[in-house]
Amino acid sequence: MEKTVLQWLNYMERNYSGNSAFQYVCDDEVKHVSYTDFVTDIKRFASWIRTSFSEYEGVHFGILARTGYSYAVSMLGILLAKGVAVPLNIEESADVIRYQIGHADVEYLLTDGEYESREQGAAGFWESVQRIFNIEVYRECTVFCEFADDYDVDSLALLLFTSGTTGKSKAVMLSQRKLFAPICGFESTVSQMSSGYGNFCVLPFCHISGVGTLIANSTFGICINICSNLKYMYRDLKLMKSTYTLVVPVVLKAWAKEVKRGHADKLGELKVIICGAADVDAETLNAFAESGIAVFHAYALSEIAGGGTMNASCDSKKIKSVGKPMQGCEIKIIDGEVCLKSEAVFCGYYKDPEETAKALADGWLHTGDLGYLDEEGYLYLTGRKKDCIILASGENVNPEELEEMLERIPFVEEALVSGKEEKICARIVCRPEME
Numbered sequence: 154m155e156k157t158v159l160q161w162l163n164y165m166e167r168n169y170s171g172n173s174a175f176q177y178v179c180d181d182e183v184k185h186v187s188y189t190d191f192v193t194d195i196k197r198f199a200s201w202i203r204t205s206f207s208e209y210e211g212v213h214f215g216i217l218a219r220t221g222y223s224y225a226v227s228m229l230g231i232l233l234a235k236g237v238a239v240p241l242n243i244e245e246s247a248d249v250i251r252y253q254i255g256h257a258d259v260e261y262l263l264t265d266g267e268y269e270s271r272e273q274g275a276a277g278f279w280e281s282v283q284r285i286f287n288i289e290v291y292r293e294c295t296v297f298c299e300f301a302d303d304y305d306v307d308s309l310a311l312l313l314f315t316s317g318t319t320g321k322s323k324a325v326m327l328s329q330r331k332l333f334a335p336i337c338g339f340e341s342t343v344s345q346m347s348s349g350y351g352n353f354c355v356l357p358f359c360h361i362s363g364v365g366t367l368i369a370n371s372t373f374g375i376c377i378n379i380c381s382n383l384k385y386m387y388r389d390l391k392l393m394k395s396t397y398t399l400v401v402p403v404v405l406k407a408w409a410k411e412v413k414r415g416h417a418d419k420l421g422e423l424k425v426i427i428c429g430a431a432d433v434d435a436e437t438l439n440a441f442a443e444s445g446i447a448v449f450h451a452y453a454l455s456e457i458a459g460g461g462t463m464n465a466s467c468d469s470k471k472i473k474s475v476g477k478p479m480q481g482c483e484i485k486i487i488d489g490e491v492c493l494k495s496e497a498v499f500c501g502y503y504k505d506p507e508e509t510a511k512a513l514a515d516g517w518l519h520t521g522d523l524g525y526l527d528e529e530g531y532l533y534l535t536g537r538k539k540d541c542i543i544l545a546s547g548e549n550v551n552p553e554e555l556e557e558m559l560e561r562i563p564f565v566e567e568a569l570v571s572g573k574e575e576k577i578c579a580r581i582v583c584r585p586e587m588e
Contacts, residue, residue: 157304157329158195158232161372166192169374175222176351176393177379183392186222188374198230198291200298206261210235213312215259217241217250217268218288220357221381225367227263227288228358232310232329233300239312239324240359247272249322255281257312257324257503263288306330312503313361313455324503325361325455332368334497335460338479339369351376353395353423355386355404362399362429365459390421397425405448409437417444427451427463435469442467450475452532456518457482458497462532474531484526485517490538491524492517523551542572550577563587 165174165188174191176183186194202209214231216238218224224240231238239257241250254262262285310329314322352370354377356363370377378393380386383404400408405428411419426441427449441448450464452475462484464476478484483494498518501509512519524534536553552570559568559579564587569580 156306156333157302158229158310159300159302159304161333161368162192162195162229162233165371165374172374173376174371175225175377175379177222177381178385178389178392181388181392188371191226191371194226194291195229195233196297196300197294198226199233199300200296201291201294202230202234202236203298204294204296211237211309212261213237213239213257213259215239215241215254215257215262215282216264216288216359217243217262218265219243219267219381220354220359220363221265221379223265223288223291224358226291228311228364229367230291235304237309237312240357240364242314242357242359243268244357252321253314253324256321257314261286263290265289304329307500309500311364313359313364315455323505323508326500326503327455327458328500331458331497331499332364334481334495335365335458335479336369336372338460338463338481339365340373340480350396351378351394353378353380353390353393353398353421355380355383355398355400361455361459362401362453365453366399387419390419390423394422396422397427398423399427399429399451402428405433409433409440412440412444412446413437417446420444420446425449429453433472435472438467438469438472452476452534454493454518454520456499456512456520457493457495458499460495460497461493464531471531474527474533476532477530478532484532486525487517487519489523489525491520491522491532491534493520494518542570542577555579 169188172188173185174188175186206212214236216224216227228238228240239259241253259281260283262282264285265288306329308328309326311327311332312324313327314324316322352366352375354363354366356366358364358367367377378389378395380389405426408420411417423446425447429451433448438448447467452461453459454461460479460482462476462478464471464474481495481497485492494517501513521538522534523536523538524532526532536551540552542550542552555570555577556568559565559581564583565581566584567582571578
């Protein structure tokens with residue numbers, strides 16, 4: 154399997170040159186990009202970097218734009234030029250973007266102008282940035298450089314920020330070796346699709362699942378149909394033939410409502426939906442199945458470059474499982490915590506040795522997630538380690554498991570379990586008609 158971005162590009166060029174690599178909708182018209190043009194544009198972007206900067210190796214380039222074709226080109230072009238790509242989420246607040254740009258030591262920023270137009274006074278958000286460029290600037294480059302395959306596969310290539318819902322987000326460090334390591338694990342799932350099928354890409358490229366979608370599908374010659382805005386999701390599904398996709402739980406829930414209402418046609422030609430650790434009940438799974446759509450569960454982390462587990466069994470007995478380890482990944486439960494080992498495990502958190510030491514211990518990635526393996530090796534997630542209630546007896550109690558049990562009671566609408574004075578307490582909201 155390819156270890157560097159140049160090897161990967163050469164592989165695509167040899168095997169899929171005339172195939173469609175990307176589709177996207179512009180003014181209600183579907184635009185097509187071939188693999189030949191995709192590879193050429195990545196090399197053009199890297200050539201623009203090399204001819205525009207005296208120093209570029211190891212330089213941090215931030216990307217703040219709506220997910221689209223040029224976002225993919227710029228991210229991979231930065232890697233090809235031996236720079237460090239820092240994809241940023243255009244939906245984040247100004248304070249978060251300011252923090253991430255500073256923390257990641259971004260020197261140059263690529264934007265499409267949307268963020269600046271949305272956030273008043275955006276120019277002041279990135280005082281540390283030396284210069285800002287339009288993300289389409291590479292199209293002006295007419296000089297192509299030669300690229301030698303002399304990459305240090307273990308040097309920093311990509312910085313991805315984790316969710317910061319419980320504090321400041323951490324920057325996950327990934328090398329080119331780490332980025333390409335999980336590909337073999339995706340092959341068994343992707344091999345079910347021929348190169349003529351399309352992947353509906355609705356996840357942003359600042360998300361590890363978006364990056365994984367980009368690399369995995371391109372490796373197997375599958376066309377990536379980019380949906381840049383959820384507002385146009387159903388339009389894009391109708392206009393671009395897509396047979397499988399990877400989504401977050403909130404999108405799956407929205408689609409489930411449409412399917413149950415008899416509007417499965419809104420999902421176009423989708424046959425497989427992969428969703429990360431979604432809590433999907435049997436009724437919902439059956440509704441999708443009756444519409445000819447299979448739902449696979451997955452467990453993917455930025456810290457393992459999107460690798461992890463996959464549940465493609467569609468077995469009602471395994472409905473709560475996120476599946477078995479992908480090829481090349483090992484799982485071990487240590488004191489109730491899910492721990493992973495793989496060549497794809499990240500290099501550490503940028504400028505955060507303390508958190509890195511916590512996450513990488515004894516040769517295993519400690520995920521912070523609680524779970525267990527059944528007798529057949531299927532993984533089940535039960536909650537987060539830091540949410541545990543520790544009793545005086547030393548016993549760890551997972552509030553999420555208790556909340557789930559309480560919410561099965563007919564009159565309970567919502568339940569919140571917490572610890573108080575060495576006791577387990579629950580706050581319960583009853584259904585109005587049963588109070």
